[in-house]
Amino acid sequence: MNAEFPSGLSAAEAAARRAAEGPNELGTEQKRTLQAIAVEVAREPMFLLLLGAGAIYAAMGDIHEAMILLGFVFVIMAVTILQERRTENTLEALRDLSSPRALVIRDGTPQRISGREVVRDDIVILTEGDRVPADGEVLQAHELATDESMLTGESVAVAKFAGDGAMFAGTMVVRGQGLMRVTAVGGKTELGRIGKSLKDIAIESSPLHDEVGLLTRRLAMIGVGLCLMLSSLYWILRGGWLEGLLAGITLAMGILPQEFPVIMIVFLAMGARRIAQQRVLTRRLNAIETLGETTVLCVDKTGTLTQNRMTVTTLSVGGKCLDAHALPGDNLPEEYHELLEYAVLASEIDPHDPMEQAFHRFARNYLANTEHLHPDWALAREYELSPALLAMSHLWQDHNGQHDVVAAKGAVEAIADLCHLEGSELEEVMQQAEDLAKRGLRVLGIARAEHSANASWPAIQHDFDFRLVGLIGLADPLRDEVPAAIAECRRAGIRVVMITGDHPRTARAIAAAAGIDGDEVLTGAELAGMTTSELARRIAGVNVFARVTPQQKLAIVEALKANGEIVAMTGDGVNDAPALKSAHIGIAMGKRGTDVAREAASLVLLEDDFSAIVSAIRLGRRIFANLRQALIYTLAVHVPIIGLSILPLLLGLPLVLAPIHIAFLELVIDPACSVVFEAEKGSDKLMEQPPRSPAERLVSSRQLVTSLVLGLLTSAVTAGIYSWLISHGKAAEEARALAFVVLVAANTALIFACRAREPGWHKLFDGLARTSILVIAATLTGLAIVTLVPSICAAFAFRPPPLQEWLQAFLIGIGMMALFVIAQNLLQKKGEGTMSFPGNTK
Incomplete structure (x- = not known):
């Protein structure tokens, strides 16, 4: 994608346009106005009974009593309306905080804003997993594709190209990156026109609401029956039907809850x-009801239990390891230069992944002013990570040589497969990886290949002739507060399950440091071979899952639910959405999470912090x-x-x-x-x-x-x-x-x-x-x-x-x-x- 961004609107232009055209809202949320609240309050049986009692006093000639009672009616109504309005304002503030976010360019600087703040002619930066905030036209595209099934019903992703592609609000970026200029917001978007038909759809009540409603109706029926009985009894014993009716109304008011x-x-x-004060947003209020019932908390390792700031810890080439922390100044031995060079080449140019960021930081420190950094090379082809092969490759062109250069990184077993390692050579590499993983490191393999500049590019990574360069061990330190929070969960009878894409040895080491029982670890490969009933049986005693794909998270959640557990689940990616939605409480990561994950979740963590989840559970029990x-x-x-x-x-x-x-x-x-x-x-x-x-x-x-x-x-x-x-x-x-x-x-x-x-x-x-x-x-x-x-x-x-x-x-x-x-x-x-x-x- 072109690195030259348009400057975008100025803050003043955006504010003026929003004032003139309104916020970017679809108008489908059922907000209660002050007038609507007042009408609802006036219809409450309690107020109708008070008004009826005032009318009876007036009929009896006691105007003074009737006026005082009417004054009380207005006082109670005012207090109730004020309280409900305050509650509605609270909910409105939470809706604003939890609305989808958009990355726009304002005054030449990328800024993260609420989706409702987007205005026409804003320049929006889109990346994989983002929800498109408004309708627009594509300005720049890098392998950009969107899922428009919510509009068209067609499940195939639609490729988008610069100058020849329209973007639609509410659709999902499923691949690539791009820039778009907003052409329509709010009700003028395609989704907005559809959304106008949703205003009359009622919001489904929660089980707790249903239970309270049932209790209220039963007590109200009892109140009406006793009201009629007391009115009749008063009339029979003392005479005067108006006085009897007043006595009955008094009783009904006393019973009515x-x-x-x-x-x-x-x-x-x-x-x-x-x-929300604990930095956790509630997108669905009924999640508060379920928090106190949570029996299993499934969490990611990276960013939730750990700091999500990877650092290069160990370099391994030819079986010889180097401790990166022991390096003097910026002096990196020459034999490790190629390993770091190809780790950078296998990463994104402007990375968001913590491991790739660690490679770039390390390279800036130790490879500056060397021939091993290539800012002039062009990235010609990307081979993406897939469930079948946990490795990715980048094909680079320098336009001067006879060969293009291919760099690959990924799980050690996947890189070993790409390099066709066998026998003792494979055994030696896997033993090195296991030794590093025992220390709690995330271990990646790095490989390189060459490809003729004039030949067509292979369709799959396996068609390159890769050679192993070495291994890199990275550390993501555990958050300081995690062991205490997990100990609190254990005392509360909540089982913590860690799910990670890391090597089983790494997962076991982190689990031990965090206080999670990780004696037995199930891998994604083992999960793939299990039947539903077998998984439900095995999962009862396993708390650590490694090498798990996002799709397998859903199977884990379903198996836990089949065992009668109440499951809370964290996730951040597009593919995590099914598991988040399936869990009783889906918890999305606010900082690194995608919009689709946040929308599928019940709770959103503004800080990707495990202790915030525990605080939310504690508050849920208290509430x-x-x-x-x-x-x-x-x-x-x-x-x-x-x-x-x-x-x-x-x-x-x-x-x-x-x-x-x-x-x-x-x-x-x-x-x-x-x-x-x-x-x-x-x-x-x-x-x-x-x-x-x-x-x-x-x-x-x-x-x-x-x-x-x-x-x-x-x-x-x-x-x-x-x-x-x-x-x-x-x-x-x-x-x-x-x-x-x-x-x-x-x-x-x-x-x-x-x-x-x-x-x-x-x-x-x-x-x-x-x-x-x-x-x-x-x-x-x-x-x-x-x-x-x-x-x-x-x-x-x-x-x-x-x-x-x-x-x-x-x-x-x-x-x-x-x-x-x-x-x-x-x-x-x-x-x-x-x-x-x-x-x-x-």
């Missing part, structure tokens, strides 16, 4: 944001544990609302709760169940327990028992206090205020009980987040205002009680924390409620 969807949205969106605790709390706080709606009627007492009280409680419950529990740091023991079983329910029967017990305790104490006050001559308004103080204080105590990682007093206040303190403080401040300020008390049908009695009621509510702890300890001992604490996953 409208917080569940809020919890799901907040936890998954904020969880994705927290994971699920906190989500579970939020639901347990939500179920528990609804029980006393139901009890206080029914018990007064059955006991012949004035009603405690009206719709306005439920509205206030909703303002308390929503932030508590979402913001407070989402901010929990989780147990320190989350990564010391086995992975969660996929069959484990979000809220089990044991957890449901815990919620009911805690809720019933709150109901009994609050109803008992209210009944006692009424029986001792306390006015209904004052008794109602004191009972409300007990209820809200007890709900606050319930937060501490539900967030405790383990039962016991010493765990109640551990790691309380600043956000949680603010929410609790705001709740208690609001409680004091509505029960002590006379003008506001009247709106709630309260009468301000004496301060001493208010404090006594508050202490009774907070003091219920002791009952909660006792109940949790008893349930723990009986084997019930074992799952009630975030630290427990079994």
